[in-house]
Structure formats: structure tokens, C-alpha cells
Amino acid sequence: MLYREAGDFKTSYIEDNQTFPIAFDRYRYYAILAISFLILPFLVNDYFVNAILAPFLIYSIAAIGLNILTGYCGQVSLGTGGFMAVGAYSCYKLMTAFPDVSIVIHIIIAGGITAVIGAVFGLPSLRIKGFYLAVATLAAQFFLVWLFNRVSWFYNYSASGQINAPERTVFTIPVTGPNVEPWAMYMICLIFAFVSAVIARNLTRGALGRTWMAIRDMDIAAEIIGVNPLKAKLSAFAISSFFVGISGALFFAVYLGAAEAGDSFGIQKSFIVLFMIIIGGLGSIFGSFAGAALLVVLPVILKLIGADFLGWPTGLVAHIQLVIVGLLIILFLVLEPHGLAQLWRIAKEKLRLWPFPH
């Protein structure tokens, strides 16, 4: 009954090609946008934003980035943490070198710088694939973190190697530094996540996205039908890194406020973003959000239930959490390799026929 296209007539190609062709789905999407843009900013407090919403939105951008590369173009990458570090450190250098330029521009330029670095580290993908490419991107991860630890220019020669985000404003409202209002932090993350998702969704629907998917499904066949693998793979690396760079810049400047390459952008970061797209669903923008939501919210919920409700020792709760996240990854890989996005798709199919499935 829900999600039905019956009676939903399209009279132009534009209408026929829209992202959400089913009217009900479209209204649901508008409703979610309205809630997140118009209602949530008035409800959020420090804890919701800092513990749940900001990390969820920022990880979503990173997951969208990695999903473009791994989910849509089929190139496995373990360098996400390193590329986030590129975004964070370029944002820091730009923030401190040009304090008068808007932070929004800095974040976008930081994404651009990461895109260039990502394309450079994407070059080996033209020759190697699969596990071997994963190892090459792993090298990028370790090299980049080492570089930011080693060369003091990147952290402005501070004694500890930490980078600290000074206060910057958008329309005179602070969005970085210690005096950020929770709604301002939420809004800047939300706007970047929203715009990133719209861009990514439309890229993957267009010609470029089709060449990526052709490469993913069978690169030799794709080459024979006229897809340029050089262009497709490098553009996937560049665009993916652009989003990852933006998320790294937000992660440092807006969310953490202070960061250190090895601690904040280590190999664990690469893995957690990879887990997000595996659990959420490879090759799905919705899946990027779902995976990020699960991996950000789940530990908080488990902590609240275990430590605050049941009063278990915090160490025990932390260990149980590791077990549950590990179990989830295994279960998803075995039972539903397409992740939460596939569950959502199945649910939609069912709802479409409900309550008369025959």
C-alpha cells in the first residue's frame, strides 16, 4: 500500500528521472529534510550533538566518499584515515594562514587538496587490483600519518604536534573553537552532509557513476565497450577523496577541535569507515548514512544501557561493545552482504504489496 507507483503519473522526462520517483518516498524524504533542518536545530543539546549527531553526519560524509570508491567503483581502499588526515591538516594550515577567509571555503579547499592527493595515491590502481590495491592504499595510510607526525611545518611547529582549531565564524556565528553553540555545530555538519549526499547521489546516477559501476562489475568488459579505465578509476579516487577530505576537515575543525595524526586518523579510522559501508551497504548512498548511524549510535546506546542503566563496570561494557560490533560485522557479511540498504530495499518491496501480497 505504501511505496506504490500506481496513480503516480509522470508527464515529463525530468519527472521520470528524479531521484525519488515514487510520490510517497519523495514526501518521506522531504519530511526527513524538514525535520532535520527546521525542527532538530531547536531541540538539540550539547550531548546529542557531540556524542551522536556531529560524528554521525561527519562519518556519513566519509562513508559516502569511501562508498564511491569501494562500493561504486570496486576499488578497495584502506587509506581513508590518511585521507581524512590530509583534509584535517590542510584545513588547519589554511585556517591559520588565512584567518580572514571563511571556514566554509577552507573546508572545501581542504577537500580539493585531498582529491589531488587521493588521485596520486590512486595511480597504482591502474595496474593492480583487489588485495594488492588494498595494500597499496594501506601504505598511503601509514605514509600520510607518518608525514604529519614527522614534518613540523604541518602542525605549525607546536611543541606537542597537536593541531588546535582556532575560532572561526560563519555569518558571525562561531562554528569552530570552544564557544560553538550545539545547533551551529549541527547545522554546519548537516549542510555539508546534505550537499555531499545530493552531489554523490547525482554523480552515481549519471554517466560518470555508470562508468564506475562498469569498471566495478568487470573492468575488461568495460574497457571494450569504451570506458576509459584511467579516467574512471582516477576520477573515483579523486571524488572519493574529496568527500573524505571534507569529512576529515569537519572532524578536526568542528567536532574534535584538536587532533593528532596518529591518534585521530590512524588505521582504526580506515577500518571503521570500511565497516560502516559494509554494514550499511556497498554501492548505496542511503547505506552510507545507515552504516554511520549504526556504528556511531550503537556504542552510545550500549554504554547507556550497560553502564548507566544496569550499572555494570565500564571496562566490561567496553568489551561487550567490541564483541557486539564484531559479531554484527560477521553476521552481516554472512547473512546480508548488501547491508542495511538491502534490508531497506526489501522492506520497501514488502510495504509496496502490503497488506495484499498476492
Next chain:
Amino acid sequence: MKKTLFAAIAATLVSGAAMADLVFPSLSYRTGPFAAGGIPFADGYADYFTLLNERDGGIGGVPIKVIECETAYNTEKGVECYEATKGEGSLVYQPLSTGITYQIIPKASADGIPVHSMGYGRTSATNGRVFEWVFNYPTNYWNGASIAVKHILDLNDNDISGKKITLLYFNGAYGKEPIPTLEALSEKHGFEFNTLAIDFPGQEQKSQWLQIRRDQPDYILFWGWGVMNQVAVQEAANIRYPMENFIGIWWSGAEIDVLPAGDGANGYKSLQFHNVGSDFPIFDDIEKYVVDTGKAAGAGDQIGTVLYNRGVYAAMLAAEAVRTAQDIHNTADITSAMMRDGMEALTMTPERMAELGLPNFGPTFQVTCENHGGEGLGAIAQWDASATKWALVTDFIAPDDEVIMPLIEADSMAYAEENNLDLRCN
């Protein structure tokens, strides 16, 4: 679904808050590669407050509530813990992680909650004129570096020109802190200074120790934490490095760091800013009121170890600051702003330490508006493998302020300028 989730979380938060206790958040880590150091500290911190509750009914008649939150030494979880606990009336944060300290210095300063990074964190926070809400008494890393060099000077009749000293450090904020001080000291005393970094988490140090075998430094200073301590001590024993020339910072000098290397670790030295062992009257009270009543934190097997003592010391200094604050403001139920005043007026005398059941446990020091770091004294402890005991082998040594003060001034002023802060205490 999202809404029910929010409602559930909101319900938990509301039910947890609204109690007129003295709240001490304990941002601990009982998991991860640094748990070996995090567990005893967290146990000591919690046990001392339990003791005060059981024996004295809190501080000044107000009961104490410790909220523990697991960070796993991870800065993101640290932020989450900070946000989760700050609304509960938290009086002071002691995160036991330099990374998390850097994270919460600006946040806590904006929220008006003091941060006490005891022997870690941002060294230049010693300058109270810039850092209103941050304290790092009784000492800090730069003092530690200077005290270690002073000890080496003592051993060599005050002449170490031409000697080779290598700093082996955790490649992060914590390990990098002493480098500028050691560079300045190397210029002053004419020793040759080299650095060797160990990356997180530090279970693999073969290449660093190969480098040490090649360079043959006269002394090694070591800034390690967690699992990398055990590995480093073991590696030093393996290459038969003279252990008495291997000096760790206070975070690299617990029983757990040296026990795995067995006899090979004999003679290894570490800095300490408080005394070691369980030969103090307070431990009888802890035994009586905390352990025997079954209220000990964790597994209860850490009592009297170096890091447990440090947890007790941290809790004791916090409790003393509360007492000072209660005296200043004439109220038993203090806020975090009053707590700050108490910390700024804190004076530790030998008499007071003895009263608390901790005679000769720590150095005497006095915190002032300008100086949030105390006098910065530290002592050298040495490991006796046959007795499996640490023992202090020197008195508390004063650091070389002539070198450190200008560095602190420069770094804190840079922070003040970056953040447009006005100087205090005028």
C-alpha cells in the same frame, strides 16, 4: 525509530542527574593498549573517594559521587565522556591522557570546569596568567626532562659535555612534549641529543633498539606508556644496555612495566613525583574501609602499586582542593567555579600530608594565580628486581627553571595570542 531512541537517551540522562553530591568524573581506560596503566590509576582514584565516603561521610559532610566513563585512551570517546558528564555538576576533569587533555582544555575553559592534568597534558598550562581553568601541579613533562638531566649531571660531576643522550618517545603529543626542553638543555650543557620515535601502540621496537645498539648512547630517556614500556624494558635487557642509564618518565615506571623482563630489568630508573610502596597509614584505612567492605574498584588487586598510588594521590589533591574551596567560600556544596578557586589556593605542606595518612608521600608545593604548576619537584626511583620493588634513590629534585620558564612563557603566550586571551593576575 529515531524519536524513541532520543526519548530513551533523554530519559537516562535526566534520571542520572540532579543530585547534590560532589561529582568527580573519572575518564578512565580499562580497555585498549594503555589499559595496563589506566586500570590501577582508575582503581586508586575511585578507592580514595570511596574511603572518604565510608570513613568521613564525604568531604565537609557532602558525599562524593564518582562517575566513571570509559575512554579507551581515544580522543573521540573522551569528548563523548566529557559531554556526557559535564552536565552532572562535575568539579574537575583528570583524563589521564595528553590527547584528551588538549581536547578538553578549550571546551572546559568555555564551560567553566577546571582540568587537572597531573604530570601530563599541556606543559605551558603552568602559566596561570593564560590558562585560567587548567592546572598541572605538582609537576610536568618539561620539569621531568630537566630533573632527569640534573640526575645525569649529578652522576657525572656536573660535566656531561660530549655525552650522548637519546630520547626514546611515544610518537604523539605526550612523547613530543619534552623535545624543546631537552634541546635547550643540550645547548646549555653541551650534550649530544638525539630522538627516536615509537609509533602507536609500540609493541614492535626492533628497529629503534637496533639504532640504539649502533649509536651506543650514554643515557636513554624514555617517554612511553602502556604496552610499549614493557617492550622497551625487555629490549633494553636483550641488548644488555646498562639499565641504570635507562631513565623513564613517571608514566614508564610501574611494576607492570618491569616485571615481564625479570632480572634483566634490575636497576632500571624512572622519575616519580610521589612516593612508592604501600608503607603508609592510609593503606590501612583503605584496607579497612574499602577492601574489607567489598567496595574496592576493579579487581582490587592493584593496591600499593605505583599507578594505584598515583590515582590515590590525584584523588587526594582533588579532595584537598575541595576542602580549600569550602573554606574560601564558606559553603560545603561547592560548584566547579569554586573548585577552581580552591585549586588555585591549594597548599600542600608536610604536616597536612602526615595528617592525611600520607607522610612524605609527595613534595610540598603551593599553587598561585600565576603558577598553576607548583614547584615541579620530582625524584628518581630505581627498580630492584630481586625484591620486586621500586624505591626512591634520590630526594625530590628541583627542575632547572632558568631553562624551562622562558619556554613556558613562549608557548603559553603563543596560545594566548592564537585565542585572543587577556592575561590574568594583574
